[in-house]
Amino acid sequence: MKLSGQVVQQASGTLALADERLAVDVQIMQKEGRAGRLNGAVLIHTDGREVDVAELTVTLGRAPWRLVPSDRPPTVGWSDEGLVVSPLLFVGGAAGDERIAVSGSWRSDGQGALRVTATHMFLDTLEGAFERPASYGGVVDLDATIRGTPQEPIVKARVAISEGRVQRFSYQSLVGRVDHAGEMFDVDLRLDQSPGVWMNAAGTVPLAMFNPGLAERPIHLVVTSSSIGLGLIEGLTDVVRNVTGELRVNATVVGTSRDPHFQGDVGLTNAAFLVTLTGVRYQNGRAALTLASDRIGVDTLHIEDGNRRPLDAHGSLGTHEMTVGDLEIDAQAQGFEIVRNEFGRLAVDLTLRLRGRLETPRLGGVITIASGDLKVDEILARTLFQPYATEAMSTTVVDAVAALNPWDRLGLDISLHVPTQMRLTGENVQVSPDTPVGLGNINLRVGGDLYLYKDPGQPPSVTGSLDRIAGTYTFQGRRFDIDEAGSSINFHGDLNPEAYVSVTRLISGVLTRVTITGELRSPAIQLTSTPPLDQSDILSLIVFNTSTNQLSSAQQQELALRGATLAAGFFAAPLLSALESELGLDTLDIEPAGELGTGPKVTVGEEIAPGLIARFSRQFGSEPYDEATVEYYLARILRLRATFSDAASVSTRASFRRVERAGVDLLIFFSF
Template identity: 25%
Template sequence: MRLSGNWGEGLRVQARLDKLDLSLANALSRTAGLGGTVTGALDFSQASDATFPQAIARLNVDDFTRSSLGGVSSPVDIAFVGRLLPDGGDARALIKRGDTTIGRMVASLQPLGPGAGGWTTRLLAAPLSGGIRYNGPSSVLFSLAGFADQSLAGPIAVAADFSGQVRAPQLAGQLRAEKLTYENETWGTRLSQMAVQGRFDNDSLEIEQIEAVAGNGRLTGSGTIGLSAEQGFPIDLTVRFRNARLARSNALGATATGQLRITNGLDGGLIEGRIIIPEARYQIIRQGAAEVPELTGVYRKSELTEDGKRPTRVRPAGIFRLNVSVVADNRLFVNGMGLESEWSARMQVTGTSAAPIVTGEARVVRGTYSFASRRFELTRGIVSFEGGPLADPQINIGASTTAEGVTANINITGSGQVPRIAFSSTPSLPQDEVLSRLLFGSSVTNLSATEAIQLAAALNSLRASGGGLNPLGQLRSAAGIDRLRILGEDDTTGRGMALAAGQYLTDDIYVEIITDARGFTAVQLEIALTRALSLLSATGSFGGSRAGLKYSKDY
């Protein structure tokens, strides 16, 4: 790129481009994702801030692409010629895919005379005429939106003529698309066989119908999208879905039935409606990385007003108010970290899309919790959302099991961020006695020195502070072991209280060594054949060798 010009008494810039790599823009914006090369010339001049500028552009872009996590748009070549002068302007663009022309654009305008105000006012009020024709891959047009984790594929056709003014264009034409595929990498949403039918009517695009397949369900919608900047680009869309799979990822899977209405205008946007969740699955994953807090109330010194006051910040664009009710009668499955459960929920989501406020509660229908090789039945489960952060609800969960002649109870209260765990029993026993029987199968008075240390560490780790000593966790971390656990006695194999250490050799092969104080040693090997089927093999010093198959599936 070669630049020349002057600045001071007016502004004059001349630029000559020779196969300039557009990926240079990616260093300035992490969401740009531009690719291709541009060749051509740009000339701009303006005598003063009050005078009407003059601009001439001749650009050829080769292999233009826009990339995101969802993929890379189809490469196209773009030729653009345009000029802007005080007495008028025009622009022409051509989009080619290989040797085939898939898009054309022609536009012209006639700025108003000097008496109509400043040059920006004259430009926005200038009469506009022209048209656009496009018949090609939707990924090219969708890529211009720059969504980092979304993609759209399939053919689309647009034919529209425009008139009116630059600030309020009037369009007439049609939009047609079929067999589109939309994917959202964040939520795992995939809409296939999507068909869109719409028409341009003056200052709006009327979506007559949208249809798409979402998993085993369907999604339909209709509404209008405004094209007038003076009216705040108004939107009024209604989307209906039935058994539509709107999320599918390693941690979350959900189908939904209901209706949402999305509106937007000068007074802001609103999303309202009712969602019924016939089935959802959520996998609990312990977060190991530290969270970086977001600083608020920080301003650049240059942003302060003359009297030193902080400026009033404008609400970011794209923020919608929320008024959505969410209902799940059952089949809301929550699994992970020893929990296998089914829940129902009644919640109301208000606030904004940037800071949602959730009220309501979720109640357990049935479930179990595994702790220290014991299986607890959930007897009580209430998770209450009281308008605070979604990740920090109030918890009231109870579970019980029978161990060593007593009924042991686990009670979890507090909040999602600071849970409090306590043990009780029937007949009533001290908490350390209950935990001793759960972990080691015997009274606290019969524990060895090592077992007493482990019991103290377990009790300490259950405190609300969460900062207790965890020798097993530190040992596992230091040794690079993937899994370290304590196993109870097993009369079948002759194993006493034992320590098990395991390591994943690959994503599909897991090996574990088990040993106790009596000389028992065993090696277990698990090979995942599929997501549900695994091959098991075990060799022990007392019980010989054995092999088998394990099949597991969520119902």
């Protein structure tokens, strides 16, 4: 049902009538968790069209407003001519210093005047009463007079808000008048953000601006400002920090409610800020925008990085019916820094074009890496293994700038040229989570050409290759040189490129070669040499500088463990088979990473006496441990197994197994 134009989802309570006294206690529920309550008593006059309000408490959410008692109870009367209210005064707030008063009449012939005043009313308390974050704050003083008829009301109001807030934007005061008649607002408001920093809006605004179903009406609103400090942006977003600079607005809104236009200009000077995500600080920013009836001209947009390298842009944005239409923005920069954080540093030359419409913009052009030093280990750790926050975040208001992120609506068509000035470094680069060994340490310089393409609402596509690779690669503690003629990283559309990287090192007269191939997230490794040797001998040369038949027993065990550990991080089945054969092992096994976050497990085993088998296992991952097992075959169906582990009260995440420090098991095998 509807009550005073508001949809009420549920109303429940009691009404009690005795000796012309009506007691009311009604709970009202609306959607979105809004609730209210009416509690009080009225004395009904004999004509049935007038009541004396003996007591009344109106509760909005958790905030009660109580009628101030008086010697003569206030009266509310109604008739065919209208509504008459003798002074009603409500108080609220913890200190009782918030007041709302209603008095006067509102008649169907338009002759009445109903006055509503609010004194020292806190917007935070009023909105927060409904148990949701308060979007508005401040202390309000209001004096409004309502005339006319319910069908065509005439409102004249003066409003003053001190210490105000809208979301995260705070201001010192908002003062002025707002009049309404004939579906038109006549406003004259001044906003003071801080001493000497103000914005004024004066003119007429049709109600149809907020209700498109109404008839089209003209608009004329003049907006002027002092130089406004850009630091107030930090109250709206975390995207940028340490913001300084000044903004000046001189604009007039003309046209109609369905097709408003802007005339005037907007200026920006001395802008500086730090981009939180990239860590780059920009300075000496300035902009000049010209507002015309059908277009916003970007006459100048200039910003410099920390090395005073500039980015300049110019162009225009078409406007029509409160929307931004055709985009024509061009930007150029040389050696402009775009990354400076824990992931490295990156500067680019760029020539970009922004076209299309605001709802589906398309960015095209050419970007050339001018200089770069990227830490691959940090980038992969963040993008592959920590793509989202691992800790619960408290509920906060929406970031006004981040909410405008156009990525999903954006189209891309960019050529990315990478000269060999770009350097890639990393220590123990990991491409899969919870693996005991990564790709190794890299120190590379790469070059090539990539092409970035994206349609609105679609994932990005990357094609091309980095086919100029030079530098060094550390494998098993040995530094290898990149084979520049035989190495490349190729993109075939997705963000999981195919790599073919070959490195060489001369060891004891043997040219050893390590080749990494396959997709980045699941690479394979191959060991070859000149003259040709078995893969186990090649690994032995790399690790111990000698062949496998020259290794001691302890070295053979370490080699087996290293080989198995290496295979746990790569696809290297041939290497495992070669090690088993060369070292005479009965068991060299790898269990892949588990689904519940456990890492891979490597097991080495050998039959040391008839029926007596010894195994050693190492579990990698977030809860690593070592485990030794001795198993004796008592009979065909009966075995005795003793287990020793350094897992101090570690319970693995496997569903059916618990790891203890020591234990003896008697195993019975049968089939049916």
